[in-house]
Amino acid sequence: MKLGVFTVLFSDKSLEDMLDYVVAKGIEAVELGTGGYPGNAHCSLDELLDDQEKQADFLNKINDRGLIVSALSCHGNPLHPQKQIAKEADETLTKTIKLASQLGIPVVNTFSGCPGDHEDAKYPNWPVAPWPNDFQEILTWQWEQKLIPYWKEKAAFAEKHHVKIGLELHGGFSVHTPATLLRLREACGPAIGANLDPSHMWWQGIDPIEAIKILGRENAIHHFHAKDTIIDQPNTNKNGLTDMTPYSDMQNRAWYFRTVGFGHDGKEWADMISTLRLYSYDYVVSIEHEDGLMSIEEGFTKAIQTLKAVMVKESIEDMWWT
Structure with missing residues (x-):
């Protein structure tokens, strides 16, 4: 396994300065943003796509420092009901898959997206309760009319380009749990898998180790993020886990993100790493930092x-002792 970092943390640094910095810290892999929410500070799609000379120079800067690129990431909402927003996210994803293929990068990370509740909706609608029955009707429409058709096409496109899609299981998007990931994977094929982030499991009440087992049995973990979460039980009793308190109001939130080791101790992280290996994940653990209590x-x-x-x-x- 290799230790990596999602380099959006260092968007204020040039590519070369960022690479030198992370290598000095002992990092072995970089995950690069290509647009959408992460931005594209270190990987410009329009500059690199179809330009072999620029691609070679780009990869040399990374490889000469002993690094690999674990994934290209373009988290967005390609199913947003506002067509221009969806179009931009879709175009970025399409270009990112093409560039990943050209660069020999095996994974593209993104979100599943979340549609509205009908064709003329303006905003995404994320149902989180099975009743009243309106929510079930919305969910059925979203999956049958939007999610499955879109991701079937994108999975086929990714397979053609020898790239896997890592969907981050994130609240607010249609694929946010192991069950929803596997539902989409069953409908669309094995190119669809998880970019599994334990921080988003904890705040949904899911044990990340059990999530690894559920997805690992299906060979459905394409990439792994390392970020922590702390649950504030008194605030959870007040607000519930689907807490709408702003992230900046940490004293009153039910949960908030922490850097690795500050929400759950080293033993729990050791158990996660061991479970990843138990289920044959031998790729990159990519650090993501969104801790509101300490600097990057x-x-x-x-x-x-x-x-x-x-x-x-x-x-x-070989198990030499047997």
Whole structure:
């Protein structure tokens, strides 16, 4: 396994300065944003796409430092009911898949998107209750008319380009749990898998280790994010886990993101890493930092310290004791 970082943290640095910085910290892989919510500070689609000379120079800067690119990421909402927003997200995803293919990068990370509740809707509608029955009708329409048709086409496109799609299971989007990921994968094929982030499992009340087992049995983990979450039980009792309190109002939120090791201890992270290996995930653990209590520098450094102690670097080939 390799320790990586989602480089959106360092969007204020040039590509070269960012690469030098993360290598000095002991990072082995970078996940690069190509647009959408992450931005494209270190990977411009329009500059690199179909330009072999620029692509070679780009990859040399990364490979010469002993790094790999674990994924290209373009988190957006390609199913947004406002057509211009959906179009931009879809075009970015399409270009990102093409560029990943041209660069030999195996995974593209994004969100599943969330549609509205009818063709003329203005905003996404994320049903979170089975009753009143209106919500079930909305959910059925979204999956049958929007999600499955869109992702069937995109999965086929990705397979043609020898790229896997890692959907981040994130609240507010239609695919946000192991069950919804597997439902879409069953309908659209194995190119669809998870970019599994335990921080989003914890706040939904899902044990990440069990999520790894559920998805791992189906070989459905394409990429893995490392980010932590803390649950504030008194605020949860007040607001519930679907808390709409702004992220900035941390004292009153039911949960908030922490850097690795500050929501759950090293043993829990060790158990997650071990379970990933148990279910044959031997790729990159990519640090994502969204901790409102410490700087990027400090949070990134502490995440590395926690993860380095629990990473499995050398898997055995034979059980020599049996």
